[in-house]
Amino acid sequence: MRLSWYKIWRLGVKEWWSLARDPVMLGLIVYSFTAAVWIAATAQPDTLSRAALAIVxxxxxPLSLxxxxxxxxxxxxxPEQIGLAQxxxxxxxxxxTFVLVIPAGFQRRVLAGRPAALQLNVDATRMSQAFAGSGYIEQIALGEVAAFMHGVRADASARVALVARxxxxxxxxxxxxxxxxxLINNVTMLAVILSGAALIREREHGTVEHLLAMPVRGAEILLxxxxxxxxxxLLATMVALLVVLRGLLEVGLQGSLPLFLLGVALHLFATTSLGILxxxxxxxxPQFGLLVILAMLPLQMLxxxxxxxxSIPAVLRELMLLAPTTHFVELSQAILFRGAGxxxxxxxxxxxxxxxxxLSGLGLARFGAALRPR
Structure with a gap:
């Protein structure tokens, strides 16, 4: 089967014009590769930041101070100092979120070498802060006790030190x-949504009859x-990398950007085909939107x-090798985080x-039926 690359080019330009006249899709693209990336980077959901601590x-x-x-x-x-009744x-x-209680006679018991305890009360409904914050508070409080007893930050009797790099x-x-x-998750989501919406627009706008009347092949329309x-x-990804991540957030991108963009292009080949399918x-x-939700949740979470x-169960871990996102995340982290070649x-x-x-073969097999008016 001989394909006309000129027809593929002109049909692709037609898709650009259709997208340019869709303000909702344009807004989704701009948001996903600018504000969404910024919010995810600065919200810090997995780290302890500005936790509310009160101390009784x-x-x-001097030790409690x-x-x-x-x-x-x-x-x-x-930290706000409060009374026990509060x-x-x-x-x-x-x-x-945290209330640390320093009991009366705490310093006297520490200096006498007798058992002493601090009480930490935690609001565990704030899950992300509760887990991380408890460890932070324990480390800080015990470090201050050790410094007060020995005059240094480490135990003077220690002979082994752990140096973290x-x-x-x-x-x-x-x-x-x-x-x-x-950014990696949004590349997948937008590729699926845009390619799928481009096909559904043909049916909803009534232009499918025009495509059927044109001297073009189904493979040319699909490509x-x-x-x-x-x-x-791909262009939106470049803007997010260079302007938002490297420019505004000053993220240290370690590896080769051309190599990463090659990986993005291969991933887009798979995910746009998935969107067409x-x-x-x-x-x-509406039905396409539900399918996207059902597909994106496991693709991103697993x-x-x-x-x-x-940390994923073995069966799911092996099954996810069939998903393009597994390999895209692997190469993205290797290139951008570790500078891999x-x-x-x-x-x-x-x-x-x-x-x-x-996926493109399966999409092409379903494409002919999708072009026929329902």
Whole structure:
């Protein structure tokens, strides 16, 4: 079968004009690659930031003062000193996530070598802060006790020290991971939505009859929709990388951007084909929207973008090797976080090419039926 690349080009330009006249889709593209990336990077949902801490100091000693002054920004807001009678009220109202109680005689018991305890009350309904904050508070409080006893930050009797070296994100900036993962997820989502919506628009606007009357093949129409929508997402990805992530958020992009964009192009080949296949199976935009929701949730949650794949059950972990997002997340993290070269990421790229070929073949098989008026 001989394809006319000129027809594919002209049909793709037609898709651009159709997208330009759709303000809702244009707004979704702009938001997904600018504001959504910024919000995901700066919201810091997985780190402790500006936690509300109140302290009940019944000891009123130099040691308790030292502990009170150790909780600093940005992890904590300025701790508020309250009375013991106010403890339950603050937690009930949600005005404090943590309430640390320093009992009377705490310093005297510590200096005498007798058992001493601090009580930490936690509002566990604030899940992300409750888990991380408890560890922070324990480490800070015990560190101050050790410093008060020995005059230094470490135990003077210690002979072994653990030196941590943070690779690929030396300043432990949480916005690096959040912003990049949001961009990766939005590339998948927009590729599926735009390609599928391009097909459904043909049916809803009544232009499917025009396509059927034209001297074009189904494969040419399919390829035109694939390359035109993939180009839009690819350009938006470049803007998000260079303007939002590197420019505004100052994310340290380690690897080769051309190599990453090659991986994006292969991923778009697979995901735009998936969007065409889903749209060809749907009867309208509402049904297509439901299919997108059902597909995107496992694609994002089980791909390794939010949690390491090693923590996923073995059956799902193996099953997700059939999903393009698994390989795209792997190569994206390798290139952008660790500066990997082609010799490291050629396997996920080959997997994306194979998955894209299968999905495009399935999409083409359903495409002819989708073009017929219902």
């Amino acid at each position: 100091d019944e000891d009123v000693s 030292r502990i009170r002054q150790a909780f600093l920004a940005p992890q904590f807001m300025a 403890l339950d009220t603050r937690l009930d109202r949600g005005s404090a 943070a690779r690929f994100n030396p300043t432990l900036t949480p916005s690096w991971f959040g912003g990049l993962m949001e 035109a929709k694939l390359w035109s929508m993939a180009t839009v997402v 889903m749209a060809a199976s749907a009867r309208g935009m 791909s390794g973008a939010t949690t390491p794949r090693e 082609f010799e490291v990421v050629w396997r996920p790229m080959l997997a994306l090419l194979a998955i894209g070929a299968v």
